[in-house]
Amino acid sequence: MKSFHCDHxxxxxxxxxxxxxxxxxxxxxxxxxxxxxxxxxxESGLWRASGDEGEQRRYRPCANRIEHDICNWAMPVxxxxxxxxxxxxxxxxxxxxxxxxISVDGNKAAWYRIEVAKRRLIYTLNGLRLxxxxxxxxxxxxxxxxxxxxxxxPNGDRNRALTGHDNGVITINVAExxxxxxxxxxxxxxxxxxxxxxxxxxEIGHYYWDRLIRDGxxxxxxxxxxxxxxxxxxxALQRHYANGASPDWEQHFVSAYAxxxxxxxxxxxxxxxxxxxxxxxxxxSTGLSLRPTRPDExxxxxxxDPLRPEGAAFDRMVKSxxxxxxxxxxxxxxxxxxxxxxxxxxxxxxxxxxFVHQVINGTPKAASTAAEDRSTGPSYRGMGMAPAAASxxxx
Numbered sequence: 001m002k003s004f005h006c007d008h009x010x011x012x013x014x015x016x017x018x019x020x021x022x023x024x025x026x027x028x029x030x031x032x033x034x035x036x037x038x039x040x041x042x043e044s045g046l047w048r049a050s051g052d053e054g055e056q057r058r059y060r061p062c063a064n065r066i067e068h069d070i071c072n073w074a075m076p077v078x079x080x081x082x083x084x085x086x087x088x089x090x091x092x093x094x095x096x097x098x099x100x101x102i103s104v105d106g107n108k109a110a111w112y113r114i115e116v117a118k119r120r121l122i123y124t125l126n127g128l129r130l131x132x133x134x135x136x137x138x139x140x141x142x143x144x145x146x147x148x149x150x151x152x153x154p155n156g157d158r159n160r161a162l163t164g165h166d167n168g169v170i171t172i173n174v175a176e177x178x179x180x181x182x183x184x185x186x187x188x189x190x191x192x193x194x195x196x197x198x199x200x201x202x203e204i205g206h207y208y209w210d211r212l213i214r215d216g217x218x219x220x221x222x223x224x225x226x227x228x229x230x231x232x233x234x235x236a237l238q239r240h241y242a243n244g245a246s247p248d249w250e251q252h253f254v255s256a257y258a259x260x261x262x263x264x265x266x267x268x269x270x271x272x273x274x275x276x277x278x279x280x281x282x283x284x285s286t287g288l289s290l291r292p293t294r295p296d297e298x299x300x301x302x303x304x305d306p307l308r309p310e311g312a313a314f315d316r317m318v319k320s321x322x323x324x325x326x327x328x329x330x331x332x333x334x335x336x337x338x339x340x341x342x343x344x345x346x347x348x349x350x351x352x353x354x355f356v357h358q359v360i361n362g363t364p365k366a367a368s369t370a371a372e373d374r375s376t377g378p379s380y381r382g383m384g385m386a387p388a389a390a391s392x393x394x395x
Contacts, residue, residue: 205270
């Protein structure tokens, strides 16, 4: 995530802000500019960015801001004042097909938190220039989100809304927006990491497997690194939940859940790559650099921004990632808190993350080529600070 400033008073603002606390200007995120902007009223209920005096560009605030105070995005309009894209919703909210019943206590707050996480996901996907088209019909290659709550049947049985992906439909159970409920689930499932944003990153990984691997005819390269996804998925999950991961899973997988099936391995690695991308862009945007006092400690200087072409080299990304997480975990331990990054990147996991990187950049390679690439670069086995027995999924 970039650092943002109010373009009216230059005060630091954040991606979720709707108001500058210093100058009082209304703020909106403008996805066509990838920036936050102070907005001024214009004609016919439209807005203009405060720096656009004399320009004709106009914006319409997302309907979810006007009606529900849920969103802070605004979309450009055409010369006649009509939305430049279909509907009154922004490009993020337009992807949501089902929302929780906001007449139920707590559901509106949950919806807000879910949309905040989704907008962060959309920001990163847009920065990586990944296809993100709204679904119009089943199987058309588009994406749609549904935010559902558990329900009670007439006979008193609880029907669970399962978080998951199915043919372009991503469902998130609104209970994941409740910190207490989510933490309870994390502990019950022995997961070191579980966040609302992590769920989005994991489930969108399944969607991009369909779009980029299956539809891109890269199954052979995928299978050489992740294994054969044609193995029975339901049976694989049943075995995983019944028996757990093998004792040495951390030598081959980024999480215990990744070991269940090649599809889950891909989704976990995809989510992990998005974690790295977002955090490294933040480090780059804030000018963070790390200069350790000993040569054997991980260093990071001029943190690469993976959303910029000059920062996309994979080995540079991983080297800076190891240094960044080393410091984050050290700071957390000093505060008496668990590691913020409870993972270890083994060499096989590095190869899988490299493959994700290559797929996103349009250059997927087979395992032998990936191994050759790694042989000329640094090794990162065991440089993470997570305990070797850490387990769980990344979302």
